[in-house]
Amino acid sequence: MSRCAVLKAESYNADELYNVIKKHFAFHEIEKDIPKDARVVIKPNLLTDKEAAFSINTNPAFVFAIIRCLKEIGINDITVADCPGGSVLLFTQMQDVYRKAEYDFMAEHVKLNLDFESTDVYGSESFANKKFNVINAIANADYIINVPKLKTHNITCITAGVKNLFGCIPGLQKPAFHAKHPGAADFSNMLVELAATVKPDFTIVDAVEIMEGNGPANGKRRHLGVTFSSKDVFALDAFIAEKIKIPADIVKTVAASRKKGFLPEKIEAVGDTDFEIDEPIILPGPINEKTAINKFAATFKILLMRIDEKLFKAYPQMNEKCTLCRKCVTTCPMKALSIENGRVVLNKKDCIGCLCCDEICPQGAVDIKKQFGIRK
Ligand code: SF4
Numbered sequence: 413m414s415r416c417a418v419l420k421a422e423s424y425n426a427d428e429l430y431n432v433i434k435k436h437f438a439f440h441e442i443e444k445d446i447p448k449d450a451r452v453v454i455k456p457n458l459l460t461d462k463e464a465a466f467s468i469n470t471n472p473a474f475v476f477a478i479i480r481c482l483k484e485i486g487i488n489d490i491t492v493a494d495c496p497g498g499s500v501l502l503f504t505q506m507q508d509v510y511r512k513a514e515y516d517f518m519a520e521h522v523k524l525n526l527d528f529e530s531t532d533v534y535g536s537e538s539f540a541n542k543k544f545n546v547i548n549a550i551a552n553a554d555y556i557i558n559v560p561k562l563k564t565h566n567i568t569c570i571t572a573g574v575k576n577l578f579g580c581i582p583g584l585q586k587p588a589f590h591a592k593h594p595g596a597a598d599f600s601n602m603l604v605e606l607a608a609t610v611k612p613d614f615t616i617v618d619a620v621e622i623m624e625g626n627g628p629a630n631g632k633r634r635h636l637g638v639t640f641s642s643k644d645v646f647a648l649d650a651f652i653a654e655k656i657k658i659p660a661d662i663v664k665t666v667a668a669s670r671k672k673g674f675l676p677e678k679i680e681a682v683g684d685t686d687f688e689i690d691e692p693i694i695l696p697g698p699i700n701e702k703t704a705i706n707k708f709a710a711t712f713k714i715l716l717m718r719i720d721e722k723l724f725k726a727y728p729q730m731n732e733k734c735t736l737c738r739k740c741v742t743t744c745p746m747k748a749l750s751i752e753n754g755r756v757v758l759n760k761k762d763c764i765g766c767l768c769c770d771e772i773c774p775q776g777a778v779d780i781k782k783q784f785g786i787r788k
């Protein structure tokens with residue numbers, strides 16, 4: 413049996429969050445787990461260089477509340493580490509991400525990792541991916557606190573504990589994984605193997621403000637007012653899916669965890685277990701507006717998604733917001749994008765529908781289109 417906690421948090425107010433995180437720590441007796449001299453790494457979701465108001469990255473106030481609670485129990489060797497999407501490869505680019513994501517004030521209290529050097533870590537011999545190359549901060553940590561932002565995701569349906577660990581893989585190795593695992597199920601299986609290899613000790617999810625619709629980068633901010641935690645990252649993702657009323661089988665990482673036998677038979681829920689969402693989460697894809705038929709659309713869409721993933725291939729189409737920054741061109745794992753005659757051109761034959769281009773685009777200039785045809 414795995415214990416999962418749910419606690420309401422109405423805002424990013426520092427004292428409210430501090431009290432909530434403290435309760436999460438108490439539910440799981442975290443103080444007993446971490447030796448005082450441990451190297452503790454906090455792994456947020458720092459997807460891109462956007463301010464907290466965009467609800468793309470884990471909110472800095474949320475991360476700082478965790479730091480406060482760690483300091484209070486005598487932990488001082490704390491590093492915040494993540495590798496943002498695709499084209500952030502340099503020390504100075506990472507400094508920029510911390511600054512724009514409003515994390516830089518934390519440098520007075522903890523180390524903000526700027527080192528993308530990496531080490532191989534080995535998982536189970538039974539895995540399709542027996543080893544992963546992860547950033548040194550993660551490879552050398554004594555205790556890993558995984559701190560995702562809850563968002564919808566155009567491949568895995570939602571991104572929470574398991575998907576957040578993809579950021580342990582440095583820079584341009586990430587698109588290479590998309591190329592190696594082009595289907596949603598295959599990609600999610602890889603993510604589950606990565607999570608089982610990295611083995612986060614504790615996961616706390618920022619769902620105070622989430623992203624719904626076309627996540628993880630171009631959806632809409634929504635107030636959910638809640639936080640989740642567990643020592644079991646696989647159980648936690650299944651628990652969250654249930655709490656936000658998304659069938660577990662369309663959350664690809666949960667389906668992959670179940671298939672591998674990583675989900676416990678029972679989950680012990682603690683905290684504000686009466687938490688319920690008022691309206692369905694808007695899932696990624698074309699039906700993403702809040703309308704009078706929203707509830708019907710959301711239910712209908714879950715059915716459609718089951719058919720859709722078998723029959724239709726997603727591909728990007730760049731819209732008028734494109735500034736020709738080239739980020740999508742350098743990130744695309746299949747080299748399917750180029751800039752010709754002042755616009756981004758897609759070579760559909762090579763596109764695997766991974767939507768890394770959508771995830772990396774800073775302008776929201778990528779529309780996702782569907783075309784009849786089996787995914788590669
Ligand atoms: S689509 Fe987005 S990422 Fe690609 S070139 Fe245009 S603005 Fe840049």
Ligand code: SF4
Pocket residue numbers: 727728743744745746747748749758762763764765766767768769770
């Ligand atoms: S064009 Fe976009 S969706 Fe297609 S392979 Fe490249 S990054 Fe993936």
